[in-house]
Amino acid sequence: MKFSVSNTAIDVAAAKKVVVDKSCGALVVFEGWIRDHNDGQAVERLEYEVYRPVAEKEGEKIIDEAIERFGVSHALCIHREGLLELGEIAVIVCVSSPHRSEAFEACRYIIDQTKTRLPIWKKEHYLSGISEWVNCEHCAAAGHGHEGGQHE
Amino acid sequence: MKNTARYFALFRDQAGCESEVVEWSGGTAAEFFQLMAEKHASLTTEAAALVAINDEMAGWETPLLEGDEVLFFPPVAGG
Numbered sequence: 292m293k294f295s296v297s298n299t300a301i302d303v304a305a306a307k308k309v310v311v312d313k314s315c316g317a318l319v320v321f322e323g324w325i326r327d328h329n330d331g332q333a334v335e336r337l338e339y340e341v342y343r344p345v346a347e348k349e350g351e352k353i354i355d356e357a358i359e360r361f362g363v364s365h366a367l368c369i370h371r372e373g374l375l376e377l378g379e380i381a382v383i384v385c386v387s388s389p390h391r392s393e394a395f396e397a398c399r400y401i402i403d404q405t406k407t408r409l410p411i412w413k414k415e416h417y418l419s420g421i422s423e424w425v426n427c428e429h430c431a432a433a434g435h436g437h438e439g440g441q442h443e
Numbered sequence: 444m445k446n447t448a449r450y451f452a453l454f455r456d457q458a459g460c461e462s463e464v465v466e467w468s469g470g471t472a473a474e475f476f477q478l479m480a481e482k483h484a485s486l487t488t489e490a491a492a493l494v495a496i497n498d499e500m501a502g503w504e505t506p507l508l509e510g511d512e513v514l515f516f517p518p519v520a521g522g
Contacts, residue, residue, distance in 0.1 A: 323522055339521075340452050342514070344498045346521075370521060382522050402522055410495070410514070411521030412452035424453040426491075426520035 293366060294350030296341050298373045301380045310365035310387040317391035319398045323382040325375050329425075333418040339381065341372040342410035353404040361397040363388035368401055370411060444469045444509040448479050453517040454492075457485040472496060472513055473503040479515070491518035 307320060325337050354366050366386045375381055384401045388394040405411075416422040449462040458479065467478055472494045480486045494501055495514040507513065 341521075342451055342516070345495050345500065345514070348498070349500055406522035407519065408493075408500075409519060409521045410451060410493070410516045411519055412517065413520045414452075424456075424517070424520070426518050 292347065292351065293354040294347060294368045294370075296343050296346060296370050296372050298371070301369050301371065301383050303380065303383060306367060306369055306383050306385050309367055310385045312364050312387050314389060315364050315387040316389055317394040318385065318387045319391070319394040320386075321382075321384040321398050321402050322380050323402070325377050325379050325381055327377050329415060332415070334377070334415050335418050336377065336416045337375045337381070338414040338416065338422075339370070339372045339375065340412045340414070341370065343372075346370070346409045346411055349409055350405065353401055353408065356404070357386070357397040357400045361388070361393040361400065363393050363397045366397055366401060368405060370405065370409075372411075444507075446475060446507050446510070447512040448475065449512060449514045451514070451516055454486060454515050457487060458483045459485075469507065471503065472501060472505050472507060475507060475513055476503075476515055489518050492516060493519065 307318065310318060327334055350368060354368060357363065357366050364387050368384045370382045382405065384398050386394045386398045413425045414422050415425055445464055445466050447462055447464050450458045455461055480488060493516040494503055495516065496505060496511050
């Protein structure tokens with residue numbers, strides 16, 4: 292499976308090893324980390340809900356699209372589900388290709404598509420004790436809207 | 444006809460249940476959601492919401508068939 296969901300900590304070294312190939316001169320890795328703030332609120336932890344049957348199927352499509360579109364050799368993505376603490380890795384994308392340009396582009400494509408197409412949701416748990424779902428349109432309208440509590 | 448509505452994340456909180464089987468006159472996925480929103484006052488229409496039918500991503504204008512399981516996804520936030 293080029294796209295997988297994990298409820299345990301992501302093993303970065305193992306993930307990179309999957310895409311290592313002697314014909315590839317470039318290996319690009321994106322790691323999405325849980326950060327401690329979002330929109331002025333102190334985040335304590337993050338909770339990811341994933342609907343696996345569709346996420347895995349659609350995630351696999353995204354990877355195949357990236358390989359086809361950018362001509363890279365190998366690509367994978369692992370996304371966490373469940374409760375994550377600050378500093379944990381929520382998602383990893385690894386891409387290898389003969390040259391770096393397409394590896395960077397494919398990596399970007401995969402994470403961008405993963406963020407907008409897959410049935411994955413995150414709930415931020417704040418130090419204040421409140422928790423709320425992220426990226427809800429109505430939440431945004433009410434002034435609570437934000438993206439993240441995580442990387443980028 | 445009968446269809447099953449399944450809710451996730453925020454929609455599950457708003458609907459107050461994970462899923463329900465509904466007997467209705469039939470129509471598109473969008474119309475089915477509209478019916479559910481009328482039934483559950485807290486269920487809000489989100490422009491960025493997505494829908495899947497029988498575990499396949501689908502368009503909101505897809506006409507439903509008898510027995511289809513319709514998955515209502517609130518705006519996603521992966522990564």
